[in-house]
Amino acid sequence: MTATTNHADTPAFTETMTMIEAIRDALTLEMARDERVVVLGEDVGVLGGVFRATDGLQQRFGERRVIDTPLAEGVIIGAAVGLAVSGLIPVPELQFLGFGHQAFHQIGQQVARFRFRSQGRHPMPITIRSPFGGGVRTPELHSDAFEAMYTNTPGLKVVTPADAYDAKGMLLAAIRDPDPVLFLEPLRGYRLVSGEVPTGDYMVPLGRSNVVREGDDVTLIAYSAAVQMCMKAAGVLSSEHGVSAHVLDLRSLVPLDVEGLVAAVERTGRVVIVHEAPLTSGFGAELAATIQREAFYSLQVPIERVTAPDTPYPLGGTEDFYVPQISDVVRGVLTAMER
Amino acid sequence: MTATTNHADTPAFTETMTMIEAIRDALTLEMARDERVVVLGEDVGVLGGVFRATDGLQQRFGERRVIDTPLAEGVIIGAAVGLAVSGLIPVPELQFLGFGHQAFHQIGQQVARFRFRSQGRHPMPITIRSPFGGGVRTPELHSDAFEAMYTNTPGLKVVTPADAYDAKGMLLAAIRDPDPVLFLEPLRGYRLVSGEVPTGDYMVPLGRSNVVREGDDVTLIAYSAAVQMCMKAAGVLSSEHGVSAHVLDLRSLVPLDVEGLVAAVERTGRVVIVHEAPLTSGFGAELAATIQREAFYSLQVPIERVTAPDTPYPLGGTEDFYVPQISDVVRGVLTAMER
Amino acid sequence: MLAQFVPDGTAPSPIQYLAADGALAEGVTPSMSDDEVRAGLRLMMLTRAFDTKAMSLQRQGRFGTFSQVTGQEASIVGSASALDPRIDWVVPQYRELPALLRQGLPLSSFMLYFMGNLAGSRIPDNVNILPIQISLAAQIPQAVGLAWGLQLQQTGGVVIVYFGDGASSEGDFHEACNLAGVLKAPVVFMLSNNGWAISTPRHKQSAATSLAARAPGYGFPGVVVDGNDLLAVHAVTSEAVARARAGEGPTLIESVTYRMGPHNTADDPTRYVVASELDAWKPLDPIARVQRHLTARGLWSDDQCQVVEAELSAEIEEALVVARAAPPPSASQLFDHVYADAPATMLRQRAARLGVTA
């Protein structure tokens, strides 16, 4: 901890923050900077969100800018469209991504297309925030990783940070982006993942991946909570198997950093993609398809995908059999190495 | 035309039918055979559906088994869940797949998971029929090919016929399947595509692909309306470019016929996947990912995907620039051949 | 019965100002001036003339699938005329051409849209409308959000959102009304009950005797108005707009009217419309009713009618000339307004589509 809130606008100062604190910090900073920003959703006001992402915002910015809505995801997102048309910058929260299905028609067909449908007249500077992913024994439908279907939705950006620094910097970039962004927050990272975060204003540009570990034998490609898992797997691979893993954090699924992806693949020629969502048509499919097209002649072995199986997300007791574990990543890498 | 309706239950007799006629024939036959089958949806009754797929059903089977519902896709699908629990076999229609988004929460999280959520107590023998895909200058949101996101939904089967024979045989198989099936009908094929169809009862098993043209130089992989396009492209390739194309009709996206897919790829070592949906996270991504994994050492060149671009479906005047054309398929193949 | 809320056996009679013969009901004071009525009539007639034109263009293959307004002109024009286009907004379904025109949309732009040209999707700056909505009811939450945004920014603006009896069965209707009630958002919910949702008759759409009966369940008033009565629709909407502007919240207006033609150019209503019902509505035509009213008061004549019809037909032809002069659709249009700045992947796709290098 190197700074107090007195120095909040001096980027040089940093503080240790959990991801949830970093997210809250970004929201607070941006609401203070730009009064067009409004936060809306279920329980975001008085309670400060079920994970406290919006804690303190209503006290500070008032009930007009931080609104507890009725319980209806379709109108939370649909109203955000209208708020954006009126000139505001809405930051709606979906309490869990599983409940984005209730708003799917508003997200996929309206938010994502409104700029196009009005041929530029009505841009949609909306940032939809939502926790997603599992590993923490939530009730049904609270843990699903539904990101892939949103990436099949032209007009929408889909991004997800893996650490606290990116959480803040990417959220600031998302809110300021003139286009709609689905900002996915790794639920299990909220309190577990923490790091040094500048107390001031900074942005992590959307659409650029990040090499979080350099290595020479195999390339692990991941995003969100899976990045931490890959880092741990890389540790095991190095210490127990003498395998040196290169780890790429995608950060942004749409737009995809094809250059960064190809560079990471070319580094080793062996690729393991890791995500929590089921295999079939998970985002790993797009990654593998892109890689085999753009880096075909660098690939020494088939791309492996380490993912959940094609089954519904189960109850907590079965969760660890479902969500990929470090050992699954290690096994995937060893498969790629042995070929 | 070799038979009259008098011989309707003798499979040996065939009749020339359009796809829409074949679909109607399957519905009629199955409703007559199994009185648990009920058809519900917007305008399916008196009107017989906006494309006449259900024409005559209400007259024949009555208002209790063929129901014009209020205009609300969520409850059409949600009610189908309850109807299934009660022991019936619902065949709901989504007037266009674009409006499946309104029912997305009921399809993805309920229909697809109910067997699992009740651990076998409540199977879901539901067949959701819906036209999809473009090429016929419909209004906005009527033409989108949203199939891929449904394939990221464990528990659901997703199938789509490319010709009249399959339309009838697969629909009969779908309705009789104990699991939920999303049965996608290629809108532009309804009246344009016709062929010899047995007048009696037969099934085309779900989960088996079909080689619709044998060839040696390149493998075209497609489903639904894109199959006809590939066949035409194959003709051009053969006559104008001396390229012999092998064409695989997937028929079923989930479950995927991996064996058939691999065999088709191994035949030529060059693969072009064709679909109408946008590139990113379209079903071509899963196909390419699967192929590079299962047939890596047979691939001579990168897999090409010929798809719509990552933009919203445009108005009619721009449609032909958006939906892949025969010339696009030819170009994709030539790219794969030149490498 | 143990129940505090029991549905009415029959719907209340719609509020009416003008009888079918054009006579003004006793004791009512119209909210429109004579000039406004004449302007309204002109707009209604323009719409009717355009319907005919569009139908024939569609038959010639020069127009896409199109839904006529015929029969519902008073409902749309009477309500839209209660707005101040400078600060108020119209959020349409797809059958509200005259409301868009009154807000300032050029007719040529509307034509371009139905010719399938993306240029027709471009809403000119300062025309306060949202795009035509094909996904039924999806516009209703958007309208509430827009009204809320105007309220937060204290612009004094009001939003009117149009939707059909069919669309009112969608969940979006409910979620939007409920949120609007809580926020007291300045929005008017204009439910065009035209008797049909494609082939589904109103009585199969809901068992409610009146769809306006839903309003109290959201904490605001509901009105049933004769939708073929320009003056009644204007009066009712004006009051709702005034309430909204004054911060008193939303109103649900059920405008009872009738779709006099097919659902759209792809539809064949003879398969399901009962001829006698259609015949019963014919004498209730909203345009003839205003014409009779004005004629009786010496403010309208057959001669005037012919002059206006000629003017309108010229107006339509002119708009058609403008629309036809627009650059033809091009592949590059696909990519122009997807994102503010096209990402690299899209630039590559664009280059490939246009046959150029990125």
Add this chain to the structure above:
Amino acid sequence: MLAQFVPDGTAPSPIQYLAADGALAEGVTPSMSDDEVRAGLRLMMLTRAFDTKAMSLQRQGRFGTFSQVTGQEASIVGSASALDPRIDWVVPQYRELPALLRQGLPLSSFMLYFMGNLAGSRIPDNVNILPIQISLAAQIPQAVGLAWGLQLQQTGGVVIVYFGDGASSEGDFHEACNLAGVLKAPVVFMLSNNGWAISTPRHKQSAATSLAARAPGYGFPGVVVDGNDLLAVHAVTSEAVARARAGEGPTLIESVTYRMGPHNTADDPTRYVVASELDAWKPLDPIARVQRHLTARGLWSDDQCQVVEAELSAEIEEALVVARAAPPPSASQLFDHVYADAPATMLRQRAARLGVTA
């Protein structure tokens, strides 16, 4: 105001049979026999005891996130007791344990579910319930479909569907009620208005003074009942069930009650619940009310209470023993009930997961 439907300024008083002190209101005839009341009381007490147990198991990490019924027992028990479990169905949200038990679900099964064991998701054959629903309001359309199916097959069965004041804001509520009205489906919509949706108070959920006011908008009656009054809830529900069974269609019951604890084990209500409001509800406890009523009539005593409490606690411990004896969760469970016959791709994934060859 030009409006036929104007919202009430205040909500009607809920139907009440038992005053807070347990006295029966004058002129009412309970619909429950004394035996039924005692059985209902026992079930309410079981639920309360289980809440405490579940809370402590959760604190020990042996139970997942769990929502207590505390305060709402009369609402759930009174309504579920109006059903015939052999032919009628319960479609729950997640806070209706006693309704599931009354339908025949073993308590151990419910425990297993909350222990995260998929075996707890297995609904025994012949227990007429749908799975607990986490996706709010998604069960309501399903309940209507189920009721419709029972109607089509003329089983004589009725469906009761439970959902919260929060869930009633979802589009699914609207679509389901509207379809049920059209079909006259044999379904009872039981809206548990417990004052909160997590931290969102009822008055922010809707501007309607009464949520039952929505029923006429779907063409059927709406009732507001004192949800802390076992007898009133039973009477109102019995009437609704009888109407449904007789083919007279649905009823919307708004049961006004109060969530006396946190939303669930992950919630901290001190952040938002006003203590005075909570205090005001304490004397209205539904269990104490029935006990007072029975005591006054000589049908209940402290001694009996102790006996029953001991029995119930033994019952809970027994169920726990059964639940704990179940086989532990396994990877193969993931694959067992996804499809009737697992396709080849799934068999491969299963084999890989289990470390065996397909």
